Amino acid sequence: MSETTTTDPVNNSNSEIGNDENKDIAFFQDLIRFRTISSEGPTTGTYKACVAFLEEKCKSLGFKTVVREYVENKPCLVATRLGSEPELPSILLNSHYDVVPVMREHWHVEPFDAVIKDNKIYGRGTQDMKCVCAQYLLALERLSNVELKRTIHLSFVPDEEIGGADGMAYLVKSDEFKSLGKIAVAFDEGLANEKDAYTVFYGERAPLWILVKVEGPTGHGSRFIADTAISKLINLANKAFTFRKEQEESLGHSGGCSHSVAKKLGDVTTLNLTMLKSGVSVDGGKTWALNVIPTIAEAGFDIRVPPSVPCKEISDMLDEWTKDVGMSWEYAPWVGTPITVHPPVSSIDPKDPWWNLINSAFKEDFNIQLEPEIFPAGTDSRFLRESGIPAYGFSPMSNSPILLHEHNEYISIDVFKKGIDVYEQLLRRLGNAKTFEGE
Secondary structure, three states: OOOOOOOOOOOHHHOOOOHHHHHHHHHHHHHHOOOOEOOOHHHHOHHHHHHHHHHHHHHHOOOEEEEEOOOOOOOEEEEEEOOOOOOOOEEEEEEEOOEOOOOHHHOOOOOOOOOEEOOEEEOOOOOOOHHHHHHHHHHHHHOOOOOOOOOEEEEEEOOHHHOOOOOHHHHOOOHHHHOOOOEEEEEEOOOOOOOOEEEEEEEEOEEEEEEEEEEOOOEEOOOOOOOOHHHHHHHHHHHHHHHHHHHHHHOOOOOOOOHHHHHHHHHOOEEEEEEEEEOOOOOOOOOOOOOEEOOEEEEEEEEEEOOOOOHHHHHHHHHHHOOOOOEEEEEOHHHOOOOOOOOOOOOOOOOOHHHHHHHHHHHHHHOOEEEEEEEOOOOOHHHHHHOOOOEEEEOOOOOOOOOOOOOOOEEEHHHHHHHHHHHHHHHHHHHOOOOOOOO
């Protein structure tokens, strides 16, 4: 079966779905079937095939499209629906089409077959974030004959799951992006909410990936040698674990956290020891000289810092932990330019016209609560905010478990369909928003 072949999107238990809804679900299923894993997509050609599929849909809706590869085999697609008053600042709908890898042995269906079982669509990317890719387009398809004053741009980008350096980071600096003119507000991905509410993310924590290197004396493993590299590193790690426990307790929770608790991690700093390296080996790590004390020990830490904590506060803490002779730390060099100052956050001030419009739309049109939060991890929204564009992370999934990066990821058909309704109504409002003072 080819990547874009449409099969019957519903089984017998879902036969009540109407023809138009069948087409919507079939389009979503076809999108899921592209195996756009970040580590594979550029070399297998599925990145390009997926973008071609999305561009075809955009063109069928009459949108102007531009595809550019700022990095070879990693295309970015920008599509534009021109508004009736194109001089007004526009709206941007961003999404990434890449997904994280799967461990097939832990799935009870094929991860890229878009199987429907028990009114749920299973597949890698169903929540993160191909549902939103599809909902944008399907909502705008419903609005094909509805006049909108403001121009709406859509961007579909690669590599968000591995940091966005070859995707959105290039796009926002490109001539193609600059030619879009002033963008009033942007939307990007969020998370599901397990309650009858929607979560909207107005900022995110800064990821600091840190390498610590410690040096010390060597000697025979039978002796008490003072201040070895490993002993000093363990002392540092214990300080890190003490800090970690304090932060976890300040969250009002301990013993690990579920996804629903993790949504609140934007309020605290998390720290995880993710790499340890030491020992003496002469054959690349197949065997070790366990009777020799190594002179170097290294560790890697993943630290996520909320906007309420200056990044310098964390770097000062690391300076204090590594002040002894033979100890040092650095930002991991392979992750690009380190974040030393927080990206800006988007306004959730009730007086802000766009936030007020978004908030009132959900209250008046859907009678549903918005929960504004700081995103616990990282998204492409940070590149938009750094460019001066207010960006809100939002995925319309209420009463849903948070399953991004999980085995057997799924979204219920009802939640997916409601998400199209949400974007349809939201874009009606935003697309016809009056001119605000200062625009």
